Amino acid sequence: xxxxxxxxxxxxxVRTAFAGYLLGLADDSLILAQRLGEWVTRAPQIEEDIALAxxxxxxxxxARTLLACAGKVEGLGRDEDDLAFLRDxxxxxxxxxxxxxxxxxxxxxxxxxxxxxxxxxxYRALLTSTDPMLAGLAAKAVKEVAYHxxxxxxxxxxxxxGTDESHTRMQTGLDHTxxxxxxxxxxxxxxxxxPRIAADPASLRPAWDSFIGTVIAEATLTIPQPTxxxxxxxxxxxxxxxxxxxxxxxxxxxxxxxxxx
Amino acid sequence: xxxxxxxxxATARRGWPLWEVFVRARRGLSHQxxxxxxxxxxxxxxxNARDVYxxxxxxxxxxxxxxxxxxxxxxxxKDSFFEPAMDKAYRHPSFYDVPDGVSHL
Numbered sequence: 001x002x003x004x005x006x007x008x009x010x011x012x013x014v015r016t017a018f019a020g021y022l023l024g025l026a027d028d029s030l031i032l033a034q035r036l037g038e039w040v041t042r043a044p045q046i047e048e049d050i051a052l053a054x055x056x057x058x059x060x061x062x063a064r065t066l067l068a069c070a071g072k073v074e075g076l077g078r079d080e081d082d083l084a085f086l087r088d089x090x091x092x093x094x095x096x097x098x099x100x101x102x103x104x105x106x107x108x109x110x111x112x113x114x115x116x117x118x119x120x121x122x123y124r125a126l127l128t129s130t131d132p133m134l135a136g137l138a139a140k141a142v143k144e145v146a147y148h149x150x151x152x153x154x155x156x157x158x159x160x161x162g163t164d165e166s167h168t169r170m171q172t173g174l175d176h177t178x179x180x181x182x183x184x185x186x187x188x189x190x191x192x193x194x195p196r197i198a199a200d201p202a203s204l205r206p207a208w209d210s211f212i213g214t215v216i217a218e219a220t221l222t223i224p225q226p227t228x229x230x231x232x233x234x235x236x237x238x239x240x241x242x243x244x245x246x247x248x249x250x251x252x253x254x255x256x257x258x259x260x261x
Numbered sequence: 262x263x264x265x266x267x268x269x270x271a272t273a274r275r276g277w278p279l280w281e282v283f284v285r286a287r288r289g290l291s292h293q294x295x296x297x298x299x300x301x302x303x304x305x306x307x308x309n310a311r312d313v314y315x316x317x318x319x320x321x322x323x324x325x326x327x328x329x330x331x332x333x334x335x336x337x338x339k340d341s342f343f344e345p346a347m348d349k350a351y352r353h354p355s356f357y358d359v360p361d362g363v364s365h366l
Binding site for chain 1: 276277298299300301302304305308309311312313316
Protein backbone atom coordinates (compact mmCIF):
# COMPACT_ATOMS: atom_id res chain seq x y z
CA UNK A 1 0.00 0.00 0.00
CA UNK A 2 1.18 3.51 -0.75
CA UNK A 3 1.38 6.30 1.80
CA UNK A 4 -1.69 7.94 0.28
CA UNK A 5 -3.96 5.32 1.91
CA UNK A 6 -3.57 7.16 5.20
CA UNK A 7 -5.62 9.98 3.69
CA UNK A 8 -8.63 7.68 3.29
CA UNK A 9 -11.20 8.28 6.03
CA UNK A 10 -11.25 5.60 8.71
CA UNK A 11 -14.76 4.50 7.67
CA UNK A 12 -13.58 3.58 4.18
CA UNK A 13 -10.53 1.77 5.53
CA VAL A 14 -12.76 -0.37 7.70
CA ARG A 15 -15.13 -0.98 4.82
CA THR A 16 -12.28 -2.12 2.55
CA ALA A 17 -10.82 -4.29 5.29
CA PHE A 18 -14.19 -5.86 6.06
CA ALA A 19 -14.98 -6.58 2.40
CA GLY A 20 -11.54 -8.18 2.05
CA TYR A 21 -12.00 -10.25 5.20
CA LEU A 22 -15.40 -11.52 4.03
CA LEU A 23 -13.97 -12.37 0.60
CA GLY A 24 -11.20 -14.41 2.23
CA LEU A 25 -13.69 -16.48 4.23
CA ALA A 26 -16.03 -16.79 1.23
CA ASP A 27 -13.32 -17.88 -1.20
CA ASP A 28 -12.01 -20.54 1.20
CA SER A 29 -15.46 -22.14 1.26
CA LEU A 30 -16.19 -21.60 -2.43
CA ILE A 31 -12.97 -23.08 -3.77
CA LEU A 32 -13.03 -26.06 -1.41
CA ALA A 33 -16.66 -26.72 -2.39
CA GLN A 34 -15.54 -26.84 -6.03
CA ARG A 35 -12.67 -29.21 -5.21
CA LEU A 36 -14.87 -31.54 -3.15
CA GLY A 37 -17.42 -31.55 -5.95
CA GLU A 38 -14.77 -33.21 -8.13
CA TRP A 39 -15.14 -36.32 -5.97
CA VAL A 40 -18.72 -36.84 -7.12
CA THR A 41 -18.88 -40.16 -9.05
CA ARG A 42 -15.26 -40.83 -8.06
CA ALA A 43 -15.42 -41.53 -4.31
CA PRO A 44 -14.57 -45.03 -3.03
CA GLN A 45 -18.27 -45.81 -2.39
CA ILE A 46 -21.53 -44.13 -3.34
CA GLU A 47 -22.15 -43.36 0.36
CA GLU A 48 -18.87 -41.44 0.51
CA ASP A 49 -19.77 -39.72 -2.72
CA ILE A 50 -22.91 -38.35 -1.05
CA ALA A 51 -21.05 -37.42 2.13
CA LEU A 52 -18.46 -35.35 0.24
CA ALA A 53 -21.15 -33.71 -1.91
CA UNK A 54 -23.08 -32.80 1.26
CA UNK A 55 -19.99 -31.16 2.72
CA UNK A 56 -19.38 -29.32 -0.55
CA UNK A 57 -22.95 -28.00 -0.54
CA UNK A 58 -22.65 -26.81 3.06
CA UNK A 59 -19.52 -24.89 2.07
CA UNK A 60 -21.20 -23.46 -1.01
CA UNK A 61 -24.05 -22.19 1.16
CA UNK A 62 -21.58 -20.45 3.46
CA ALA A 63 -19.78 -18.96 0.45
CA ARG A 64 -23.03 -17.57 -1.00
CA THR A 65 -23.94 -15.76 2.22
CA LEU A 66 -20.42 -14.38 2.60
CA LEU A 67 -20.07 -13.31 -1.04
CA ALA A 68 -23.43 -11.54 -1.04
CA CYS A 69 -22.41 -9.69 2.10
CA ALA A 70 -18.94 -8.88 0.76
CA GLY A 71 -20.56 -7.38 -2.33
CA LYS A 72 -22.80 -5.15 -0.21
CA VAL A 73 -19.96 -4.00 2.04
CA GLU A 74 -17.74 -3.34 -0.95
CA GLY A 75 -20.45 -1.11 -2.42
CA LEU A 76 -19.49 -1.54 -6.09
CA GLY A 77 -22.74 -3.20 -7.05
CA ARG A 78 -21.29 -6.71 -7.44
CA ASP A 79 -23.59 -9.57 -6.39
CA GLU A 80 -22.57 -13.09 -5.32
CA ASP A 81 -22.52 -14.37 -8.91
CA ASP A 82 -20.32 -11.51 -10.11
CA LEU A 83 -17.88 -12.20 -7.31
CA ALA A 84 -17.83 -15.98 -7.77
CA PHE A 85 -17.76 -16.13 -11.54
CA LEU A 86 -16.30 -12.90 -12.88
CA ARG A 87 -13.18 -12.44 -10.76
CA ASP A 88 -9.83 -13.65 -12.05
CA UNK A 89 -7.20 -15.64 -10.20
CA UNK A 90 -5.36 -12.71 -8.65
CA UNK A 91 -8.59 -11.38 -7.12
CA UNK A 92 -9.29 -14.55 -5.15
CA UNK A 93 -8.42 -14.31 -1.46
CA UNK A 94 -8.56 -17.98 -0.42
CA UNK A 95 -5.70 -19.78 1.30
CA UNK A 96 -3.75 -22.10 -0.99
CA UNK A 97 -4.72 -25.20 1.01
CA UNK A 98 -8.22 -25.27 -0.50
CA UNK A 99 -7.08 -25.02 -4.12
CA UNK A 100 -4.54 -27.85 -4.23
CA UNK A 101 -5.70 -30.95 -6.16
CA UNK A 102 -7.64 -33.65 -4.32
CA UNK A 103 -4.89 -36.26 -4.63
CA UNK A 104 -5.97 -39.66 -3.33
CA UNK A 105 -8.66 -40.05 -0.67
CA UNK A 106 -6.06 -39.72 2.11
CA UNK A 107 -4.85 -36.35 0.79
CA UNK A 108 -8.45 -35.13 0.68
CA UNK A 109 -9.08 -36.36 4.23
CA UNK A 110 -5.88 -34.71 5.48
CA UNK A 111 -7.00 -31.44 3.90
CA UNK A 112 -10.50 -31.87 5.36
CA UNK A 113 -9.08 -32.49 8.83
CA UNK A 114 -6.85 -29.42 8.66
CA UNK A 115 -9.45 -27.13 7.13
CA UNK A 116 -12.60 -28.17 8.97
CA UNK A 117 -10.60 -28.09 12.22
CA UNK A 118 -9.66 -24.50 11.38
CA UNK A 119 -13.16 -23.52 10.26
CA UNK A 120 -14.66 -24.99 13.42
CA UNK A 121 -12.51 -22.74 15.62
CA UNK A 122 -13.13 -19.80 13.26
CA TYR A 123 -16.92 -20.01 13.39
CA ARG A 124 -16.88 -20.59 17.14
CA ALA A 125 -14.92 -17.35 17.52
CA LEU A 126 -17.29 -15.53 15.14
CA LEU A 127 -20.32 -16.49 17.26
CA THR A 128 -19.53 -13.40 19.32
CA SER A 129 -18.78 -11.10 16.38
CA THR A 130 -20.43 -7.69 16.67
CA ASP A 131 -21.46 -7.98 13.03
CA PRO A 132 -24.93 -9.57 13.05
CA MET A 133 -24.50 -11.26 9.65
CA LEU A 134 -21.22 -12.91 10.67
CA ALA A 135 -22.58 -13.98 14.05
CA GLY A 136 -25.71 -15.39 12.40
CA LEU A 137 -23.76 -17.26 9.74
CA ALA A 138 -21.39 -18.63 12.39
CA ALA A 139 -24.30 -19.99 14.46
CA LYS A 140 -25.51 -22.01 11.47
CA ALA A 141 -22.12 -22.94 10.03
CA VAL A 142 -20.53 -24.12 13.27
CA LYS A 143 -22.96 -27.06 13.34
CA GLU A 144 -22.25 -27.93 9.72
CA VAL A 145 -18.52 -27.74 10.22
CA ALA A 146 -18.65 -29.81 13.41
CA TYR A 147 -19.95 -32.60 11.18
CA HIS A 148 -17.29 -32.00 8.49
CA UNK A 149 -14.63 -32.23 11.17
CA UNK A 150 -16.10 -35.39 12.62
CA UNK A 151 -16.24 -36.96 9.15
CA UNK A 152 -12.55 -36.24 8.60
CA UNK A 153 -11.62 -37.44 12.09
CA UNK A 154 -13.37 -40.78 11.50
CA UNK A 155 -11.44 -41.38 8.30
CA UNK A 156 -8.05 -40.17 9.53
CA UNK A 157 -8.35 -42.50 12.54
CA UNK A 158 -9.36 -45.48 10.43
CA UNK A 159 -6.78 -44.95 7.71
CA UNK A 160 -3.98 -44.08 10.12
CA UNK A 161 -4.68 -46.97 12.45
CA GLY A 162 -5.69 -49.38 9.67
CA THR A 163 -3.49 -51.45 7.38
CA ASP A 164 0.16 -50.74 6.56
CA GLU A 165 -0.94 -49.41 3.17
CA SER A 166 -3.63 -47.09 4.59
CA HIS A 167 -1.25 -45.86 7.32
CA THR A 168 1.45 -45.02 4.77
CA ARG A 169 -1.00 -43.23 2.50
CA MET A 170 -2.57 -41.25 5.36
CA GLN A 171 0.87 -40.13 6.58
CA THR A 172 1.78 -39.18 3.00
CA GLY A 173 -1.48 -37.21 2.82
CA LEU A 174 -0.57 -35.27 5.97
CA ASP A 175 2.97 -34.66 4.72
CA HIS A 176 1.58 -33.35 1.44
CA THR A 177 -0.89 -30.89 3.00
CA UNK A 178 1.00 -29.70 6.09
CA UNK A 179 3.04 -26.98 4.33
CA UNK A 180 -0.29 -25.19 3.81
CA UNK A 181 -1.19 -25.08 7.53
CA UNK A 182 0.75 -21.95 8.58
CA UNK A 183 -1.10 -19.76 6.10
CA UNK A 184 -4.44 -20.47 7.79
CA UNK A 185 -3.33 -18.85 11.02
CA UNK A 186 -1.49 -15.90 9.55
CA UNK A 187 -2.91 -12.52 10.44
CA UNK A 188 -4.57 -11.43 7.20
CA UNK A 189 -4.14 -7.82 6.06
CA UNK A 190 -6.96 -5.70 7.43
CA UNK A 191 -7.95 -7.91 10.37
CA UNK A 192 -6.35 -5.43 12.76
CA UNK A 193 -8.86 -2.82 11.57
CA UNK A 194 -11.78 -5.05 12.57
CA PRO A 195 -11.62 -5.62 16.32
CA ARG A 196 -14.59 -7.58 17.69
CA ILE A 197 -15.89 -8.06 14.13
CA ALA A 198 -13.29 -10.46 12.71
CA ALA A 199 -11.51 -13.34 14.43
CA ASP A 200 -7.75 -13.02 14.64
CA PRO A 201 -6.55 -16.22 12.89
CA ALA A 202 -3.55 -16.55 15.22
CA SER A 203 -5.90 -16.78 18.22
CA LEU A 204 -7.48 -19.93 16.73
CA ARG A 205 -4.21 -21.87 16.64
CA PRO A 206 -3.92 -23.23 20.21
CA ALA A 207 -7.33 -24.94 20.18
CA TRP A 208 -6.65 -26.28 16.66
CA ASP A 209 -3.23 -27.61 17.67
CA SER A 210 -4.66 -29.36 20.67
CA PHE A 211 -7.55 -31.00 18.80
CA ILE A 212 -5.59 -32.02 15.70
CA GLY A 213 -2.67 -33.23 17.81
CA THR A 214 -4.96 -35.62 19.69
CA VAL A 215 -6.54 -36.98 16.50
CA ILE A 216 -3.18 -37.55 14.83
CA ALA A 217 -1.79 -39.30 17.91
CA GLU A 218 -4.88 -41.55 18.14
CA ALA A 219 -4.44 -42.38 14.46
CA THR A 220 -0.83 -43.48 15.21
CA LEU A 221 0.37 -40.82 12.76
CA THR A 222 3.07 -38.18 13.11
CA ILE A 223 2.70 -34.41 12.79
CA PRO A 224 4.84 -33.50 9.76
CA GLN A 225 7.71 -31.01 9.98
CA PRO A 226 7.61 -29.42 6.52
CA THR A 227 10.68 -27.67 5.15
CA UNK A 228 8.67 -25.01 3.30
CA UNK A 229 5.38 -23.21 3.77
CA UNK A 230 2.73 -21.69 1.52
CA UNK A 231 1.98 -17.99 1.73
CA UNK A 232 0.22 -15.24 -0.15
CA UNK A 233 -3.25 -16.64 -0.88
CA UNK A 234 -5.01 -13.84 1.02
CA UNK A 235 -3.11 -11.32 -1.09
CA UNK A 236 -4.09 -13.01 -4.35
CA UNK A 237 -0.96 -15.13 -4.93
CA UNK A 238 -1.98 -18.67 -5.79
CA UNK A 239 -0.63 -22.00 -6.90
CA UNK A 240 -0.87 -22.92 -10.57
CA UNK A 241 -3.81 -25.17 -9.65
CA UNK A 242 -6.29 -22.33 -9.04
CA UNK A 243 -5.78 -21.20 -12.63
CA UNK A 244 -7.11 -24.57 -13.82
CA UNK A 245 -9.94 -24.75 -11.31
CA UNK A 246 -11.47 -21.36 -12.13
CA UNK A 247 -12.25 -21.91 -15.85
CA UNK A 248 -14.19 -25.06 -14.99
CA UNK A 249 -16.06 -23.31 -12.17
CA UNK A 250 -16.73 -20.10 -14.12
CA UNK A 251 -17.23 -21.44 -17.64
CA UNK A 252 -21.02 -21.66 -17.67
CA UNK A 253 -21.62 -18.23 -16.19
CA UNK A 254 -19.13 -16.58 -18.54
CA UNK A 255 -20.45 -18.42 -21.62
CA UNK A 256 -24.08 -17.70 -20.79
CA UNK A 257 -24.21 -14.55 -18.64
CA UNK A 258 -27.39 -14.30 -16.61
CA UNK A 259 -28.50 -17.86 -17.43
CA UNK A 260 -30.96 -19.37 -14.97
CA UNK A 261 -32.58 -22.78 -14.47
CA UNK B 262 -13.62 -51.22 15.43
CA UNK B 263 -16.73 -53.39 15.38
CA UNK B 264 -16.80 -55.72 12.44
CA UNK B 265 -20.41 -56.84 12.12
CA UNK B 266 -21.09 -60.51 12.72
CA UNK B 267 -21.58 -62.50 9.57
CA UNK B 268 -18.96 -60.53 7.67
CA UNK B 269 -16.84 -63.05 5.86
CA UNK B 270 -13.38 -62.33 4.53
CA ALA B 271 -14.95 -62.64 1.09
CA THR B 272 -17.40 -59.76 1.68
CA ALA B 273 -14.66 -57.76 3.38
CA ARG B 274 -12.48 -58.21 0.31
CA ARG B 275 -15.24 -57.26 -2.10
CA GLY B 276 -16.17 -54.13 -0.21
CA TRP B 277 -17.88 -52.86 2.88
CA PRO B 278 -20.61 -54.86 4.64
CA LEU B 279 -24.28 -53.98 4.22
CA TRP B 280 -26.31 -52.22 6.95
CA GLU B 281 -30.07 -51.73 7.31
CA VAL B 282 -31.11 -48.19 8.23
CA PHE B 283 -34.01 -47.31 10.54
CA VAL B 284 -34.99 -43.68 11.06
CA ARG B 285 -37.39 -42.13 13.54
CA ALA B 286 -39.10 -39.22 11.81
CA ARG B 287 -40.09 -37.44 15.03
CA ARG B 288 -40.60 -37.97 18.70
CA GLY B 289 -43.40 -40.39 19.51
CA LEU B 290 -43.09 -42.42 16.32
CA SER B 291 -41.19 -45.69 16.07
CA HIS B 292 -38.12 -46.17 13.91
CA GLN B 293 -38.99 -47.18 10.36
CA UNK B 294 -36.90 -49.12 7.91
CA UNK B 295 -35.80 -46.80 5.12
CA UNK B 296 -33.23 -48.79 3.20
CA UNK B 297 -29.70 -50.08 3.33
CA UNK B 298 -26.18 -48.91 2.68
CA UNK B 299 -22.54 -49.97 2.79
CA UNK B 300 -20.15 -48.90 5.54
CA UNK B 301 -16.93 -50.28 7.03
CA UNK B 302 -18.26 -50.26 10.61
CA UNK B 303 -21.14 -49.13 12.80
CA UNK B 304 -19.91 -45.59 13.44
CA UNK B 305 -19.42 -44.93 9.73
CA UNK B 306 -22.75 -46.61 8.94
CA UNK B 307 -24.51 -44.07 11.20
CA UNK B 308 -22.76 -41.20 9.48
CA ASN B 309 -23.49 -42.55 6.01
CA ALA B 310 -27.12 -43.02 7.02
CA ARG B 311 -27.23 -39.40 8.17
CA ASP B 312 -25.92 -38.28 4.78
CA VAL B 313 -27.98 -40.62 2.60
CA TYR B 314 -31.34 -40.68 4.41
CA UNK B 315 -31.69 -37.54 6.58
CA UNK B 316 -30.36 -34.77 4.34
CA UNK B 317 -33.76 -33.13 4.11
CA UNK B 318 -34.51 -33.14 7.81
CA UNK B 319 -36.29 -36.51 7.78
CA UNK B 320 -35.22 -37.74 11.18
CA UNK B 321 -34.38 -37.22 14.83
CA UNK B 322 -32.84 -40.62 15.49
CA UNK B 323 -31.09 -43.31 13.42
CA UNK B 324 -30.49 -47.01 14.04
CA UNK B 325 -28.20 -49.10 11.87
CA UNK B 326 -28.20 -52.89 12.02
CA UNK B 327 -25.84 -55.23 10.16
CA UNK B 328 -27.96 -56.82 7.42
CA UNK B 329 -26.35 -60.14 8.27
CA UNK B 330 -27.87 -59.92 11.79
CA UNK B 331 -31.41 -59.95 10.44
CA UNK B 332 -33.17 -63.31 10.21
CA UNK B 333 -35.88 -63.14 7.59
CA UNK B 334 -38.80 -65.43 6.81
CA UNK B 335 -38.44 -67.31 3.57
CA UNK B 336 -40.73 -66.72 0.57
CA UNK B 337 -41.10 -70.54 0.42
CA UNK B 338 -42.73 -70.48 3.85
CA LYS B 339 -45.25 -67.83 2.85
CA ASP B 340 -48.21 -70.23 2.74
CA SER B 341 -47.59 -71.94 6.07
CA PHE B 342 -46.66 -68.67 7.78
CA PHE B 343 -49.34 -66.31 6.63
CA GLU B 344 -52.15 -68.14 4.84
CA PRO B 345 -53.79 -69.60 8.01
CA ALA B 346 -54.48 -66.08 9.33
CA MET B 347 -56.59 -65.10 6.35
CA ASP B 348 -59.97 -66.66 7.25
CA LYS B 349 -60.02 -65.94 11.00
CA ALA B 350 -62.11 -62.82 11.11
CA TYR B 351 -62.61 -63.18 14.89
CA ARG B 352 -58.98 -62.23 15.40
CA HIS B 353 -59.74 -58.74 14.21
CA PRO B 354 -61.10 -56.32 16.83
CA SER B 355 -64.05 -55.50 14.59
CA PHE B 356 -66.84 -56.80 16.85
CA TYR B 357 -66.60 -54.01 19.41
CA ASP B 358 -68.18 -50.59 19.49
CA VAL B 359 -65.32 -48.19 19.97
CA PRO B 360 -66.22 -45.73 22.74
CA ASP B 361 -66.21 -42.06 21.85
CA GLY B 362 -63.00 -40.31 22.74
CA VAL B 363 -60.76 -43.30 22.09
CA SER B 364 -58.44 -42.39 19.30
CA HIS B 365 -55.43 -44.18 17.81
CA LEU B 366 -57.03 -47.62 18.27
